[in-house]
Amino acid sequence: MFENIIGPIYFRASMSFDSNIIFIDTGEHKVLIDTGTGMEADLINKELEKVGSSYGDITDIVLTHSHIDHIGGVHPILKHADPHIYLHKTEADMINSGDMTLTLGASFGVELPPLSIDRPMEEGDVLDFGPVRFKVLHTPGHSIGSVCLHEEKMGVLVTGDTMFPGGSFGRVDFPTGNMKDLVKSLRRISEIDFEIALAGHMHAIIGNARRAAYDSYRMAQSMMY
Ligand SMILES: [Zn+2]
Numbered sequence: 001m002f003e004n005i006i007g008p009i010y011f012r013a014s015m016s017f018d019s020n021i022i023f024i025d026t027g028e029h030k031v032l033i034d035t036g037t038g039m040e041a042d043l044i045n046k047e048l049e050k051v052g053s054s055y056g057d058i059t060d061i062v063l064t065h066s067h068i069d070h071i072g073g074v075h076p077i078l079k080h081a082d083p084h085i086y087l088h089k090t091e092a093d094m095i096n097s098g099d100m101t102l103t104l105g106a107s108f109g110v111e112l113p114p115l116s117i118d119r120p121m122e123e124g125d126v127l128d129f130g131p132v133r134f135k136v137l138h139t140p141g142h143s144i145g146s147v148c149l150h151e152e153k154m155g156v157l158v159t160g161d162t163m164f165p166g167g168s169f170g171r172v173d174f175p176t177g178n179m180k181d182l183v184k185s186l187r188r189i190s191e192i193d194f195e196i197a198l199a200g201h202m203h204a205i206i207g208n209a210r211r212a213a214y215d216s217y218r219m220a221q222s223m224m225y
């Protein structure tokens with residue numbers, strides 16, 4: 001189920017191994033942030049229909065990083081639409097050169113066909129979807145090209161697998177994961193202004209989300225020593 005969070009932003013909390021999915025409908029732009037594994041693609045398409053859209057309408061897919069539980073759902077969407085695909089350039093370069101190791105697809109026994117990322121992202125980029133504008137924060141740690149997306153006006157931070165509710169955060173034992181970087185990234189996001197956090201797994205945090213980011217930072221920091 002896609003639940004309306006604020007303005008044109010919807011959130012689907014996953015009940016499975018899939019990542020959470022964010023859907024943004026500004027009329028002109030129909031954006032997905034992360035896509036799940038692809039195993040539930042038909043169900044997700046039906047759930048999009050319930051909020052007046054479907055895979056065929058998608059104009060843009062933004063990936064918080066390239067792990068299979070976030071990127072696997074891209075291919076099923078490409079059967080219906082031809083969206084721009086955004087991913088931080090460090091991971092986009094790997095994917096575009098055919099290197100799918102960072103997706104962990106092979107480790108999970110899923111064969112991911114090659115994919116072309118046409119919108120590599122960098123720190124400070126602004127993704128302009130009309131009334132919704134995300135500033136790209138490069139927040140490595142969970143993976144080398146993990147990003148958080150900040151909608152300043154709405155006070156929303158999309159955190160991917162960098163930060164989860166309840167003082168938790170993404171694991172760092174996958175390739176390119178780095179605890180020191182993660183602590184730095186968590187500290188950074190705990191110092192910016194937002195009320196709502198939409199993470200890659202678990203529930204949405206509505207209200208005082210920056211405090212939750214601080215809790216995750218402190219927890220990660222304590223685990224370093
Ligand atoms: Zn994930």
Ligand SMILES: [Zn+2]
Nearest residue numbers: 065067161170
């Ligand atoms: Zn991940």
